[in-house]
Amino acid sequence: MSKPLSKFTSFASIVAATLALAGAAQAAGPVTVGVLIPGSKSDKGWMESGYDGLAAAQKQYGDKIKVQMIENINYADMEQALVNLASKNSLVIGVGGQTQAAVMKVAKRFPKTHFSIVGGSKGDEVANVAGYDVKQAEIAFVAGASAAMLSKSGVVSYVGGMEIPSIVNAGKEFGKGAAYINPKIKYVENYTGDFDNVAKSKEATLAAIAQGADVHYHILNLGLRGMEQAAKEKGTHIIGSYTDRCGSDPLYPAYSITGVGYEVQYAIDQAVSGSWKPGYKPFGLAMGPKASDMVICKGTAEQKARIEAIKKDIQSGKIKVLEG
Structure with missing residues (x-):
């Protein structure tokens, strides 16, 4: 009788252990x-x-x-x-x-x-x-290239919030990306010291528009509202950041995707x-594109091909960008 008892005991132990594990998982909760x-x-x-x-x-x-x-x-x-x-x-x-x-x-x-x-x-x-x-600096370079392709005036601008390394590096790469497409392009760069200050962002954008800028890029939070106000008043455009919202607002002809x-x-x-x-x-x-990408909403085949080529060159190291 010892063998059957042994088997039964073993089976009972397995059941008990399974139930205990299930109970522990349930107790652990979300x-x-x-x-x-x-x-x-x-x-x-x-x-x-x-x-x-x-x-x-x-x-x-x-x-x-x-x-x-x-x-x-x-x-x-x-x-x-x-x-x-x-x-x-x-x-x-x-x-x-x-x-x-x-x-x-x-x-x-x-x-x-x-x-x-x-x-x-x-x-x-x-x-x-x-x-x-x-890696905002990477996609900022691509955004700069896109801005240069979209600009009619040959002047593009960037407004950053806090003047910290990652934000400054993204601004530098935006300017480099624009010059990569158009070596003669004029680049205007400003920092407000605050990601959320609407008035300062509007003032910085208007100052850039006064210098001829017709396409703007940013690393702002609520401060973006000020850039929008300036662009609407003066008939200029913004390259949006973080999420592809093509078709939602004519103010935005393009978006850089930064996978926050x-x-x-x-x-x-x-x-x-x-x-x-x-x-x-x-x-x-x-x-991949969920983490980082660039979209010109009504981009031509040539524009899309240039963007893809630039992205590949950044990844291969042919185009070197700053950290940030």
Whole structure:
């Protein structure tokens, strides 16, 4: 009788173990995700792209994830907002390079929490922090080339928010991209010191228009509203950033895709699958069109071919661009 008993005991043990594992999985509950969006989730730019990625992840995973989001936080309150998120969530995502300094500081206080920075750059590494580099300078070069193809006046402009390395490098590459197409093009570059200041962005854009600019590019959040106001008043155009919205507004003849939302989804995908890893990870053109791309909405076959050739040359290293 010992053999049957042994078999029965073995089977019972397997059933018990299976039930225990199922119970543990159920007890573990959903993956908790905290998201800090420093600006407005409806800014038509970086922040909105990040929010769109979060919304897509919520739709994909349903009750497998539980999300807490904090929006519109100024720099002085950023650290406290991250502490709030880190104390309640297993993954915290900072949407924007401006969150990096605060994330690095807070992450050391919460070693069991994973942190992902969308727009993170190379720097000091912390064991529980991942930095996803959108490589804005890459696509800014392509945007500059596109602006030169679209410009009728031979003058293009760029307005950046904070004058930090990644934003400045993107501006430089935009100018280089424009000159790559038209060596005689005039390039006007301005910084407002604030991603959200509408009045300063409008003033900077009007100043560029006064110098002849008819196509504008930007790295702004709510400040984009000021650029839109200036462009509408003066009959000029904007190359949009972050998301392809072709056909939604005649003010925008082209869009550069910078996969902010894609990287938010990536961080959540990694957390849900249990494959999240710390460290610096570059995205950009090498990660495909969801991560980085350029679209001229009514582009000719020649324009599209030139864009594709430039993208390939950047990836091969034939065209060298700055970090950022």
